Amino acid sequence: MDPRHSAQDVLRCTLCKTELALMYCNVCHTHLCKDCVVIHFSDKSQAHNVVPIEQFLSTLSYPKCPNHPTKQCELHCKQCDIPICASCVSSRKHFGHDIVDIFEDFEAKKEILKQDLQEIEISIFPKYEEAASYIQIQKADQRKNSQKLIAELKKHGEALHKEIDIIIQSKQAELGVMNSKHQATIDKQEDAINNTITEITKVIQDLKNLLDTCNVSLVSKYQSRIEEFRKLPHKLRISLPTFQPVKINREQIMKFFGSILPLSVEAEEQGYAMRFRAAKFSVPDRPLLVVPQVITELHTRNEYLFGVSCLSDEEIWTCGSDKNLKLYNLRGELMKSVQTKSGNHPEDIAVTRSGNLLYTDYNDSSINLVSGTQIQTLIRLGGWNPRGLCSTSSRDLLVIMDSDDGKQSKVVHYSGSTEKQSIQWDDRGMSLYTSGGFKCLSENRNLDICVADWYANVVVVVTAAGKLRFRYTGPPSSPRASFLPYGITTDSQANILTSDLYNHYIHIIDQDGHFLRYINNCGLHYPRGLCVDSRDNLFVAEFTSKVKNIKFYK
Numbered sequence: 001m002d003p004r005h006s007a008q009d010v011l012r013c014t015l016c017k018t019e020l021a022l023m024y025c026n027v028c029h030t031h032l033c034k035d036c037v038v039i040h041f042s043d044k045s046q047a048h049n050v051v052p053i054e055q056f057l058s059t060l061s062y063p064k065c066p067n068h069p070t071k072q073c074e075l076h077c078k079q080c081d082i083p084i085c086a087s088c089v090s091s092r093k094h095f096g097h098d099i100v101d102i103f104e105d106f107e108a109k110k111e112i113l114k115q116d117l118q119e120i121e122i123s124i125f126p127k128y129e130e131a132a133s134y135i136q137i138q139k140a141d142q143r144k145n146s147q148k149l150i151a152e153l154k155k156h157g158e159a160l161h162k163e164i165d166i167i168i169q170s171k172q173a174e175l176g177v178m179n180s181k182h183q184a185t186i187d188k189q190e191d192a193i194n195n196t197i198t199e200i201t202k203v204i205q206d207l208k209n210l211l212d213t214c215n216v217s218l219v220s221k222y223q224s225r226i227e228e229f230r231k232l233p234h235k236l237r238i239s240l241p242t243f244q245p246v247k248i249n250r251e252q253i254m255k256f257f258g259s260i261l262p263l264s265v266e267a268e269e270q271g272y273a274m275r276f277r278a279a280k281f282s283v284p285d286r287p288l289l290v291v292p293q294v295i296t297e298l299h300t301r302n303e304y305l306f307g308v309s310c311l312s313d314e315e316i317w318t319c320g321s322d323k324n325l326k327l328y329n330l331r332g333e334l335m336k337s338v339q340t341k342s343g344n345h346p347e348d349i350a351v352t353r354s355g356n357l358l359y360t361d362y363n364d365s366s367i368n369l370v371s372g373t374q375i376q377t378l379i380r381l382g383g384w385n386p387r388g389l390c391s392t393s394s395r396d397l398l399v400i401m402d403s404d405d406g407k408q409s410k411v412v413h414y415s416g417s418t419e420k421q422s423i424q425w426d427d428r429g430m431s432l433y434t435s436g437g438f439k440c441l442s443e444n445r446n447l448d449i450c451v452a453d454w455y456a457n458v459v460v461v462v463t464a465a466g467k468l469r470f471r472y473t474g475p476p477s478s479p480r481a482s483f484l485p486y487g488i489t490t491d492s493q494a495n496i497l498t499s500d501l502y503n504h505y506i507h508i509i510d511q512d513g514h515f516l517r518y519i520n521n522c523g524l525h526y527p528r529g530l531c532v533d534s535r536d537n538l539f540v541a542e543f544t545s546k547v548k549n550i551k552f553y554k
Contacts, residue, residue: 011053015039024056025049061148062102067091076105146500178241185236193233200229286493286536287554288508292519295537296549298332307440307487307529308541309351315355316531316539318547319346325359325370330549341368341375348388348440348529353395360386360399379417380476384410388440388451396420398443400451402435409433411441411462412451423449423466432460432468440529446489446511452485452498459485459498461513470513474500486540487530493553497538499527506530506540508552522550 011021013033021031025040026049032040041048044325062072073083078098088094156212159549210219302320309317311327315335318326323343327336338357340346346359357370358378365387367379384401387409392398397414409431410424426432433439437455444450447464459472474483485507487499494511497519506519519538526543533539538550 022053023050024053026051026056030112032290068441070456075099075100076102078105175241182238182240185238189233189236195277196229196233200527203229214489273304288517289554290550292522292552294522294548295328298328298330298547298549300326300328300332300547301334301547302326302545305528305541305544305545305547307346307349307358308539308547309349309529310531310533310539311351311355311357311535313535316547317349317351318529318541319349319359320545321345325349325357328547338370338373338375341377342366347386347438350390352391355394358389358391358397360389362386367397379414384394390440390442392443393447395444398441398449400433400441406435409435409439411451421466423462426468432462438486440486440488442488442490442496444496444511445492445494448511450488450490450496452488454484454486454501457483457485459496459509460486461496472496472498472507472509472513472515474507475515486528489530489532491532491536491553493536497530497532499530499540499545501526501528504537506550519550519552522548524548 011031013019013021013036014030016033019033019035022034023032023037024030025032027046028040028048030040031053032050037050042048062074063083065071065073065083065088068085068087071085071087073085073088075084075086075089076082076099077084077088077094078100080094081095083102084094084099089099120218210222213219277285298316300318300320302318302322302324304319304321306321307319311317315327315329318328323340323345325338325340325346326334329335329550333526340359340361342361342364344361344363347359347362349359350439351357352369359368359370360366361368362385365381365385366377367381367389369376369378379399381401383404385404386399386401389397389399392413397416398411399414400409400411408424410422410433412419412425413421424432433451433453437453439451439453439455441449441451444461448469449462449464449466451460451462453460455474461469461472463469482503484501484503485498486501489497491497496509496511497517498507498509499505501509504520504524504527506524508516508519510516524540524542525546528543531539531540536553539547540550544549
C-alpha cells in the first residue's frame, strides 16, 4: 500500500482535530479540512498558500535506504531513530521495534520545528536583543565610572601633592631658622676677629714708632699686650645640617593613597538566557601533607646547582656553575651530558612540551634549543641579556631579561622566535621588575606569569595580559629583607612555590598571593631551582649539588 495514501487515510485536520485533512498550508505547515480552510484564511497576519493534500504529499522527498540502495525509506524506527525501508523490516533487524510511517515522523518533527521557531522568534531572540542593548548600557556606565574614578584619583593625587608641598615648605622654613642661627654665630665670630685685627694693626704701628723714637719717657710707659694677642680666636666647629630622607616604599605610599575596590561580576540567571559566570580559575582542593616527605635525594656531579627541570616523572635536567647540561634518572645515574654552545654556564633551563631542552646564555645574549646532542640558537637578543625562561601551556616561550645598561628588566612572550608581547610596566608606569640579579619565572595554570625577583625580595605575579595582580614579599609576620626568592614553579592546584635561598625554606602560596605554609623540615640547604612532575612531587636543586624530590600533597 502506498504510504502516502495510508497516511492520508488517517491524517486529521490540525484545527478541528476530527475531520480528514484534505488541504495543506505550505506557509503555516497546517493540515486543514474543507470547513477549516475558511477559518484559516481569516487569519490576516500573514499570507497563506493552501494546496491539496495530494500535491503536498507528492512533493515529499523520501530518503534512499543505505542498506538497500534500490529502496526508498518509507518507514521510521522510533527505537533506532532512523529511516528504514520495507526490506529493513523484513530483515528482522528491527524486530519488536515501534515502526511508524515516515510521514508521521516527518509531521511530528515538523511540529517540533514549528514550536522551536515560534519560541525562538517570540521569546528567545527578543531576550538576546535586550541583552545586547543592556551590554551597550553597561559599556557606557563603565566608561562614565572609569572617567569618574580617574578624576577622583587625580583629585586625591593633587591633595597628596599639596600635603607634600606643605611638608617641604615646613622643612625649608626649619632649614632657614638653622641657617640664620649659623649665620649669626659666624658673623659674631667674624666681628670679634676683625676688631682684634684692627687693634693688632694699631699696636704694630705704635711699636714701630717706639722703636724709632729716642724719647725715653714714651718707651718707659709701654705696656706689652703680647699675652692678650697670644690667645688666638676660637675655631668654630659647626656641624652643617643634613637631610636624611626616609627610603621611599611604594607599598607604604599605596596605603596612604587608598585602594580601588575590585570589579565584581555576578551572573543573574534569567529565562531564555545563557548563564554568564565570572572567569575565575578554580581547581579541586587537594590537601597538603602536615609533614612533607623527601622521596629521593640525588647527588649530582655539578659543582654548584642552579636549576632543575622535569623531562618526565623519572628523569630531570640540571644546570649549574659549569658549562654542562646534565640529565639524571631518579637513581642518580647520569644519562646524558651536553656542553653549552658558547662554553658559558647556562643561566636557566626549561623543558618544552615536546620534550626538548631550552637554556638561556646570559653572557652570550642567546636562548638555545637542545635536541638530542644538537644545539640550535633559537633567539639572539640585541641590547638585552636573558635570565629565566619557561615553556607555556600553549607551547610558547616566556623569557625574563635585563638590558645591557643594567637599568631595565622585562618579560617577553615568544611564539617560536617571534616576539608576541612585552611586559615591563605597571599601570602607573613603574617598572614591574628590578634590573640585575637572578630572576626566574613560571606560568601558572590560570595563565598568570609568576616571577621570582631576587634583588627586590619579591614574587611578582601578573595576568597573561601583563596586568599586575599582586606582589608577595613573604608572610605578614616575616621581615621583607629576609625573603630572598630564587626559584619558582607552580603545581596542578595553581599554587605557587618559591625557594627562599638563605632561610632554607620553600614558600607555598595560592594563586591569589595568600601564604599557605612552608616546606622547611626536609633538611633543605640553600634551595635554588624548582620544578614539579605530573604527580605534583617537587624537585629542589640545592646549591650544594643535591636534588631533593619532595612529596607535599596527600
